[in-house]
Amino acid sequence: MSNHVSDQMLDQERASVAQQRRSPLVGRARALVAAMAACASLVGCASATDVVATDKPGTYTVAASATGGRLAWARAHEHAVSEARDYCERRGMQSSVTTETVSGVQTMTAHASEVSFECHPTF
Template structure:
């Protein structure tokens, strides 16, 4: 086989490989775009460590979330879950005394600060 014949065969293989990759890349781009869209709707959330407050037996945890109108609900849920988990690790149950929320605008940071106590399970 001549060098020119092998070059054209290699070119045909490369073109075939590119045709196979194109749908895969398109699919990957679509998945990436869908993931990014969902992440922007859900947003990000984080919480602080549980700290003892100035009142004995009372603790505080804060959480914040961004990403849409319901970000306050994500912050609230994260803060109350942290309080519950903290008490459960001690074999107790949590009791929320007070919650302070902040942030009302869309796509701004919303926050929740929960003061709670741990009580024995009955």
Template sequence: MSNQCSDSLAEAGKTVRIRGAVSIARVANMERKRGWLITRLRGAAVVALACASLAGCASSTDVVASDKPGTYTVAASATGGRMAWARAHERAINEARDYCERRGMQSSVERETVSGISVMTEHGSSVSFECHPKF
């Protein structure tokens, strides 16, 4: 009887050890999956933040006639990163082009003035342009 009892006890201990090992493996697997998920979410957050800081937005003023007849001026500004000057430039050039195209003409940039070169400051572009007939 003691032999049967010790065999049953040994079997029960073996079952407990196996179940414990399986539980530890499951917990480790869950932790590994959760760590992977957290790493992926952090990566996604970093990418979203980087895109948001780089994207920024550009705004422009209305086109106004300058002192010189047939010459107009438009200004644009942008913030958010090293390439903000490019967005300000593009916005000002597009506004000049659109203004002339609405009149059935094409734009010709006479002069551009840029401001702001430091990262995370407002960058600006002021464009003086003329509208000429399309050929």
């Protein structure tokens, strides 16, 4: 009988040790999920207009906007530049940004970037 009781105590001790080992992992997983949710809420979204030809031959414009967080201007800039790059690459060329106009610098407002660019042959 004492053997049965000692087996139960050993099983409880093993379960306790296993729980202690899992607790830091569970806590870390919960912290990671919370951090990812917080980041996702700050990311916001970005959108761009279609590329439009300007009055100057070979020059185009595209505008992008982004919301959510302090770095929305960076996402708007990157989205506009990416659209320009993709537009030129689809034509077998590379983009060259000539001017950029930005607006909206306050937190939690829409930030925008309008890029004028040209497409040049790749070398």
